[in-house]
Amino acid sequence: MPYQRTVLPLALVGTLAACTGTGTVAPSVSPQGSAESTKTNMLEAGAAALQSNAPLGGMDIYLVGFHPMKNDPNHQMEAHHFCRQMNEDVAQCALFDGNTANANLTGVEYIISERLFEQLPRRERQYWHPHNGEILSGQLVAPNLPDVAEHELMKSKMNSYGKTWHTWQSEEGTQPGDRLPYGPPMLAWSFNRDGEARPGLVETRDREMNTSTAERRRARQDLVPTARPQEGVDALKGKFPRLTQDIPGVVDKRATR
Template identity: 65%
Template sequence: MALRASWPLLALLAACTGSDRVEPAVSPPGADETARTNALEAGAALLQDNGPLAKMDVYVVGFHPMKEHPDQQMEAHHFCRQVNEDFAQCALFDGNGVEANLTGIEYIISGSLFETLPAEERAYWHPHNGEILSGQLVAPGIPEAAELELMRTKMNSYGKTWHTWHTRDGVEPGDPMPVGPAMLAWSFSRDGEVRPELVTARDQRMDISTAERREARSELRELALPQEGVDALRDHFPHATPIPGVDQRQ
């Protein structure tokens, strides 16, 4: 299945089946919207379209640690647009409802595009095989076969992610406003790196089994190539263990 053809189809399936709503972690301070503001929003909705947001029609949920502060971890809801076969761009939120807070951005590239990057740039891009083969990255609300095909298209890809607002601190609420500098996020490539309570809370809230998804994706291991960045968090989590199929490129 062609990647670009599959993503809109997956989005349509997700819209038909639906998924459990995840509320934002915090509400920023500020006065309630006035009637005038509500009227302006209603007029804009009638007269303007959603522009680039209209094509951010693929929804996936995963977990991000900060590369320089790996104990700082959060659940991330991605709404993505596949720009072409090798490049996607995502807006990150702390939930999936209309009140969710915008918390960052992620760009996703294929392994072949990653190979074109200079060495110093590659340090910003995290590998995705661990997220996929562990079952941590999920596409809620679509049939299992469709989700498996989506994950197949993302094997050996890389992401460059910046979090601008840390509304979650693990499973607890985080900052009520976007404060401080943007932080480079990373991925989990070994068992024992992600906080187990993060996975448990997400699975219970969204009626998902990470373990079942991991088992279903075992067939994708044969597609996995060694990736750069797998060892980036190794010293911080010395007791973590390998995920079958996830290897550091030498």
């Protein structure tokens, strides 16, 4: 999920040494098919020289988090988001299973503010997952950003919601998944309690990207008082085979009624 653009003094950004970790994450699978031919390579070169990729040019916000599928919560994926902020209330992201040039496009996510979510028809809200759990747990990270900038990014997205469809299940937890985008799109959700993520999922990301979910969580404790109850926090409650614990500040709106 992206952020409402936070402007920091350029000199400050350039001199901050502490940054959210970074690393190269290769996709879990390679698509079935033959290697590209010389003709295809030439066509690609011509297209790059003569055609525009303007809609992709603004997808300059990079975040990494995790998604369980709503109807199959134990099918979970690491999601690399490349996002464009459309305005102060709406953003759109392309999702990949890595951050290298050969990463597989696995889905899309749309982000809206709490204000817009409250205007949605009741029947539409079942598709939108809450974000406070991702932020306050420390699981959502913005690689390469200075810690101060990343903190402002997360602060700006407290209480927001996302609508995510995965079209390619190329990962099965920490293991490779399908080598082609089989089956119907799957609606993804968010983790809202400790223990919902499969063992090793978060730890593998932290190791590959040289980051620490625990450190991010500690650094975001000042955001807990800004968290408001959200719809969908309890949508997957009790649907995981592991013991779970509440995350302070992550509360289902129905529990407050």
